[in-house]
Amino acid sequence: APRVFSGIQPTGIPHLGNYLGALQTWVQLQDTFSSILYSIVDLHSITVPQDPAVLRHSMLDMTACLLACGIDPEKSCIFQQSQVPEHTELGWILSCLTSMSRLKQLPQWKMKSQQNEGSVGLFTYPVLQAADILLYRSTHVPVGDDQVQHLELTQDTARKFNKRYGDFFPVPVALMGTSKKIRSLRDPSSKMSKSDPQTLATIRLTDTPEEIVTKIRKAVTDFTSEVTYDPESRPGVSNLISIHSAMTELGVEDIVRQSQGLETAQYKLLVADAVVEKLRPIREEIQRLQGDPDFLKKVLDSGAQTARQLASPVYDAVCKMVGFR
Numbered sequence: 648a649p650r651v652f653s654g655i656q657p658t659g660i661p662h663l664g665n666y667l668g669a670l671q672t673w674v675q676l677q678d679t680f681s682s683i684l685y686s687i688v689d690l691h692s693i694t695v696p697q698d699p700a701v702l703r704h705s706m707l708d709m710t711a712c713l714l715a716c717g718i719d720p721e722k723s724c725i726f727q728q729s730q731v732p733e734h735t736e737l738g739w740i741l742s743c744l745t746s747m748s749r750l751k752q753l754p755q756w757k758m759k760s761q762q763n764e765g766s767v768g769l770f771t772y773p774v775l776q777a778a779d780i781l782l783y784r785s786t787h788v789p790v791g792d793d794q795v796q797h798l799e800l801t802q803d804t805a806r807k808f809n810k811r812y813g814d815f816f817p818v819p820v821a822l823m824g825t826s827k828k829i830r831s832l833r834d835p836s837s838k839m840s841k842s843d844p845q846t847l848a849t850i851r852l853t854d855t856p857e858e859i860v861t862k863i864r865k866a867v868t869d870f871t872s873e874v875t876y877d878p879e880s881r882p883g884v885s886n887l888i889s890i891h892s893a894m895t896e897l898g899v900e901d902i903v904r905q906s907q908g909l910e911t912a913q914y915k916l917l918v919a920d921a922v923v924e925k926l927r928p929i930r931e932e933i934q935r936l937q938g939d940p941d942f943l944k945k946v947l948d949s950g951a952q953t954a955r956q957l958a959s960p961v962y963d964a965v966c967k968m969v970g971f972r
């Protein structure tokens with residue numbers, strides 16, 4: 648049976664990349680799929696150091712953000728990853744099917760292990776991600792561009808398991824929204840990222856209208872003051888057009904046509920306006936929900952219960968196939 652699974656790390660308020668690359672699709676899928684799980688993946692977040700108090704708080708913040716974006720707990724199971732111990736347990740079994748050389752090729756390890764010490768957890772993290780997905784025998788995984796290689800590893804791992812122990816896991820496919828990759832507002836050659844130290848580089852769902860206007864006004868573009876869409880040679884302006892398009896549901900071509908004759912500086916104000924208007928109700932709803940932590944905890948408790956009920960029989964079957972029972 649079709650089942651959607653995806654995850655997001657509880658490392659602060661989501662930014663426009665998270666929203667346009669993933670969360671917007673998460674919401675839309677609720678109209679077409681009847682079995683959906685969205686996990687706030689705290690186990691993943693500690694692969695790099697986290698302050699415990701901040702992490703604890705981020706869990707509730709992220710829950711508020713998912714709800715405010717339109718994830719409906721009646722339609723989707725929202726849960727905290729560490730509340731379902733089978734993620735880690737299945738992760739171990741899958742890690743025994745995964746070669747070191749396969750993991751060493753993955754881009755996030757190459758990148759992050761240079762910045763930090765590079766923990767064993769950071770290295771094996773993609774295996775845990777495969778376990779997240781396969782534990783529910785998921786078939787569809789909505790993610791942004793940066794997760795594609797992790798999904799390929801998940802597919803390989805499912806095939807390997809099926810070959811060794813017998814056909815059991817569906818090979819899941821990635822579902823990509825229209826904004827696969829939103830770029831940093833300060834450096835359009837890199838993606839918008841939660842860990843970017845430059846505050847001007849990312850727009851968060853809770854940014855005020857003034858902050859949004861400032862960040863977009865200062866977005867790095869190029870020396871051509873004209874609105875054309877060409878992600879290769881004009882990544883800065885093209886990124887703004889992508890954001891604008893996703894925020895308004897106007898097509899890229901319509902935007903370019905409508906913006907003929909505008910200078911980049913004038914165009915930026917239009918984009919800022921669209922972002923402000925789109926995020927306004929979301930920001931207000933996040934603030935409202937943040938004031939009701941008991942409700943957020945209830946959503947997470949009931950999500951964890953549902954997720955455990957789904958995970959337990961799958962993990963049991965795996966244990967039998969592997970020879971533990």
Ligand code: TYM
Pocket residue numbers: 652653654655656657664665666667668669670688691775776779780788789790791792793794797826827828829830838839840
């Ligand atoms: P995370 O928390 O880094 O990001 C959450 C989602 O946001 C997408 N995303 C972007 N999309 C477009 N442009 C960007 N600049 C941008 N930045 C982030 C990501 O692709 C992702 O879909 N490893 C995952 C979490 C995870 C997971 C899973 C996902 C754990 N287990 C199982 C799917 C299935 C991560 O770190 O996402």
